[in-house]
Amino acid sequence: MVKSISMVLMGCGGVGRQLLQHIVSCRSLHAKQGVRLRVVGICDSKSLLFVSDVLTKELDDTLLLEVCRIKANGTSLHTLTGECQVCADPEVMKRIMDIAAALVRTTGLALVDCSASDETIGVLKGAIHLGCCVVLANKKPLTTKIEDYDKLVSHPRRLRHESTVGAGLPVIASLNRLLSSGDPIRQIIGSLSGTLGYVMSEVEDGKPFSEVVKAAKSLNYTEPDPRDDLSGMDVARKALILARLLGWRMEISSIKIESLYPEEMGANVMSAEEFLVKGLPLLDKNIEERVRKASSNGNVLRYVCVIEDTRCNVGIQEIPKDSPLGRLRGSDNILVVHSRCYSQQPLVIQGAGAGNDTTAAGVLADILDIQDLFSS
Amino acid sequence: MVKSISMVLMGCGGVGRQLLQHIVSCRSLHAKQGVRLRVVGICDSKSLLFVSDVLTKELDDTLLLEVCRIKANGTSLHTLTGECQVCADPEVMKRIMDIAAALVRTTGLALVDCSASDETIGVLKGAIHLGCCVVLANKKPLTTKIEDYDKLVSHPRRLRHESTVGAGLPVIASLNRLLSSGDPIRQIIGSLSGTLGYVMSEVEDGKPFSEVVKAAKSLNYTEPDPRDDLSGMDVARKALILARLLGWRMEISSIKIESLYPEEMGANVMSAEEFLVKGLPLLDKNIEERVRKASSNGNVLRYVCVIEDTRCNVGIQEIPKDSPLGRLRGSDNILVVHSRCYSQQPLVIQGAGAGNDTTAAGVLADILDIQDLFSS
Structure with missing residues (x-):
């Protein structure tokens, strides 16, 4: 029985792109571990690329690698076509919440923030409130005012953020074990x-x-x-x-x-x-x-x-x-x-406490580590 | 909402007794973390102390500390009375399997092996087969023949064994993240x-x-x-x-x-x-x-x-x-x-890679880490 982990990625910078590449190259490894990552949406600072039906469809590996390629060249997500859809700000955050609401009722959703933005806090809090999981490489959402922090950690098992400190080094995981x-x-x-x-x-x-x-x-x-x-x-x-x-x-x-x-x-x-x-x-x-x-x-x-x-x-x-x-x-x-x-x-x-490779690897380990919270 | 983790402890040596003490002293901490550990059975090499109804009752903290006291003095579990029951070999393993079967259908069970015995492998394999979780400080079950190992790791998320290598040092957790x-x-x-x-x-x-x-x-x-x-x-x-x-x-x-x-x-x-x-x-x-x-x-x-x-x-x-x-x-x-x-x-x-305190702390962190596999 394979467990599916549905995710939306926010941020297509070096870490986000490396994460997508890791996901594609780990397909057979994850299959052996009994899990499959389903990427149903990717957004940068301006646009969201997403599948028309998040319950049944996903962005396929060809498309994930194409996203890496065009974003590395500074091209907009709007140039991508096919079965997926693209929306632009200000619709992006509302659409992510719609995806979260749809998936949390069925399999669960991991909202993965690899941006360096201080504007994701709203959608992250909303996703946690709905019952989704949040995985962060972005430090900003955890370092704004304590009221925001409290909301993000209100369900501590649903939040992972190893790569916010020391990149992929097992710092947060180890401290959590002591705690x-x-x-x-x-x-x-x-x-x-x-x-x-x-x-x-x-x-x-x-x-x-x-x-x-x-x-x-x-x-x-x-x-x-x-x-x-x-x-x-x-x-x-x-x-x-x-x-x-x-x-x-x-x-x-x-x-x-x-x-x-x-x-x-x-x-x-x-x-x-x-x-x-x-x-x-x-x-x-x-x-x-x-x-x-x-x-x-x-x-x-x-x-x-x-x-x-x-x-x-x-x-x-x-x-x-x-x-x-x-x-x-x-x-x-x-x-x-x-x-x-x-x-x-x-x-x-x-x-090593820096670098896109190890930072993205830390994010990926976090995503795999919340698999027990997903229902199929 | 508090999540209950039901467990049976095997082994009342230094590590097992320290684990019981940690569990008692962490009650308020774990309450803040939204979890509660329910110890429903404890066995040494000869006897099993267990509650009459594993679904509703647990060994209370006074009794857990009394077990530590009498086992440190080399006294038998049979001297304990009250609402709990004691059975002796060869009934012990069969009774543990009964507890496992009863709990796995409801909330789940963690079978925690802090012994140094090579005779626990049978009941551990049985528990995994039923769908229970296994937490090991005991190295022996993981170092017998590969067929046994395969059975123990057949559901990798249900097996934790941080304290088998380097005591509580986050060795296994960190390697698992890399993997x-x-x-x-x-x-x-x-x-x-x-x-x-x-x-x-x-x-x-x-x-x-x-x-x-x-x-x-x-x-x-x-x-x-x-x-x-x-x-x-x-x-x-x-x-x-x-x-x-x-x-x-x-x-x-x-x-x-x-x-x-x-x-x-x-x-x-x-x-x-x-x-x-x-x-x-x-x-x-x-x-x-x-x-x-x-x-x-x-x-x-x-x-x-x-x-x-x-x-x-x-x-x-x-x-x-x-x-x-x-x-x-x-x-x-x-x-x-x-x-x-x-x-x-x-x-x-x-x-530090040795000592009852850190070894038991590693076991406790493992137990907390499987909480998402428990249904209430």
Whole structure:
């Protein structure tokens, strides 16, 4: 007996497209595991591609791969024809809710958000309210105000979001296991940005901060404007997701975030190009001094999130060189957890924490993991 | 709406008793998570304690803690009275099957094996066949002949066994995520014995092997007869569980196992006491030489399992000192996984891999994780 998991994908960026490719290439593997993924709709920021009858039809593999191809080229979903239909904003969200309502009464639906949008929260809350499942790679819906969060987690088994922290690294799954077994989590320290992990381990070797950031940019490790990484906001969102997972009722505004550039080099003051050429080199001396000071204490600098007691901070910390975090090199992510069971030595989870492949793999594992909530 | 998970516990040793204590102390936590664990039966190697009507009654918390108390003192379950009933071998297994048959038709049943017995396989297979769930801390049922294994995993979603490898460390859960997302696992190297991990990191510091083993014994790190650890058989069972998880159809007899003592010091030749006093010191020189040779290559010795290509080996390996495995100290376990997503840098999971507390916590997390298979 094969179990069908019906899904609608939101977001056709790198992660969304990679997810579709994974789904197609895993067909025979999933058949062996007794499951089949039925993609009944795909939307980008403007349009929704969907099948005419979500109960009996699905977007076939040829079409899924065609979506990947045209979206990689920046073409609109409207160019696709065949048995499927396309609608455009503002009809998209209403149509997704119609699909959700139709499927939740029969087999169930997973609404999969691989976008980076803060506009999906409404439809996600609506889907959860109807009784659907939600799988997120998108951090935004979990980091808006606590009232929205409460609604998303109102049926915790129906929500999965492994890839919101550390890409596919089994961070959320592992913390959830500790939480359900009643093992009190006393401290979490994580290096959860591949970009900042790379930057901090390179400056440790004596390279100037500005050179390292430029190198990271040319390696495509950073966002187009590296300030989006250096602000620490992305790490803060991950920290908030972890803190809320632990039951903390807090907002992003309560997190103390250390930005690696000063306000006077902000996006409202200078362009990205100006920042790279003129602003960034002015920051070298300070970082160099901090690296040297840490080194004289046998420590290294790491950009970490720390969650313990009533504290949730994000910023540079001196870390013993001879510790899992201190030994971290390159763009790996690491999560270090102290709890009752992991008291003398922490639980450590480490590995690639970025990239479309591993992020999409984490989403796919989440989708497979909710299969017991689907009725056929 | 609270979901009830009915369970029968097999095994009242350290792990089983700790599990009962965790269940009682997690009552309010689990209520918040919307679940309630109903223990309807507990058996040791001789007797089964069970409620008269498994559909409506459960063993209450006072009784669960009383079971912990009397079993810690070595008293029989027969001394317990009240509303519950006790039956003895050979009736036990038949009675468990009756409970399974009654509950699977209504809410579902989790049969939880925290014993170290190789005699539970029959009732476990029977329960799976009926449609029940099985949660294992016991390695034996997964390491007998492949035909038995096939039956246990015939409904993979109904079987959980995190605590069979690395205690509560999220090893199986993480590998299952890679497997369901189609990320091909190319190599697993693990140090999966806290005892042998401790021994290997101590001899690295120049201490004689015999002294280290005796110290490990006095710290209660070893089995009463340390040869049970030094034989490598326990690690081989864990390796077999991992290899079979990857889909390898192999038997324990196909694993190349390096024993840390020679056949002529086996249990059929000398007593444990003789081994400790006379046998063990004869092994010091060889280990010392191997440690020195490894060190001259910049390596350390680790007792590891290696699963790659067609190879599944268990034994001492030279490992680069400056690697996650090489840096492992004390009794921590570590799993190092190379896959497509974790190719340049491996996925590393590390932490305490032994102890009743963490083993029972892993079992409890497994039980909570199958809740969607229960109907109320």
